[in-house]
């Protein structure tokens with residue numbers, strides 16, 4: 423039975439024991455996870471491991487958004503789904519898989535394409551947002567919503583053998599947003615898995631890093647990937663980190679800085 427508070431009864435102490443044993447996480451961290459709300463946009467290659475790990479970790483309320491249906495060609499990498507899900511909405515197939523793994527969490531499945539207003543509403547209602555989408559337009563829309571709502575954003579991307587992860591903590595006025603790093607361009611060339619291909623385990627690696635960063639953001643442990651872009655080249659299995667700063671002229675986040683808030687002549 424689902425407790426309304428983040429109470430650690432015997433079943434929970436057992437289920438989450440290997441997390442509770444971690445000094446950096448402990449009982450307090452587990453209670454934060456149970457009380458947390460995560461928004462996962464995309465129930466595909468990245469969203470699959472991200473959602474599975476967050477549900478397994480006991481993130482109390484998970485909203486899974488995807489307007490697509492499960493196809494046979496998804497099953498090479500989208501491990502949230504199986505043969506029984508073919509033709510079903512990914513959000514609903516995913517919700518069933520998460521609840522089968524851990525009935526201790528609440529999962530809301532949204533089969534919809536989100537416009538800016540709806541994204542902002544959902545971002546406001548979340549403690550952390552995971553961008554597991556597969557196109558620039560959605561990524562920028564999620565970023566705008568997270569900047570407006572001041573909700574931390576864990577962003578992941580994967581194509582062919584290349585993956586990238588970063589965290590944008592929009593609660594910090596000096597932290598960069600997604601647009602600071604990847605300015606929106608009309609002529610941006612977009613590679614899609616559907617036409618380009620992607621190594622199955624690569625999306626598992628990237629989505630798992632996203633889950634780890636989301637757990638860190640919720641529990642407050644460690645050092646998040648803020649201001650750092652982590653890249654992986656799975657063909658050579660090389661990982662790199664580059665540091666980046668906020669763009670003071672960024673049209674999405676520039677106005678939130680302390681300079682803009684200061685009163686003139688004050």
Ligand SMILES: [Zn+2]
Nearest residue numbers: 599602672675
């Ligand atoms: Zn920005």
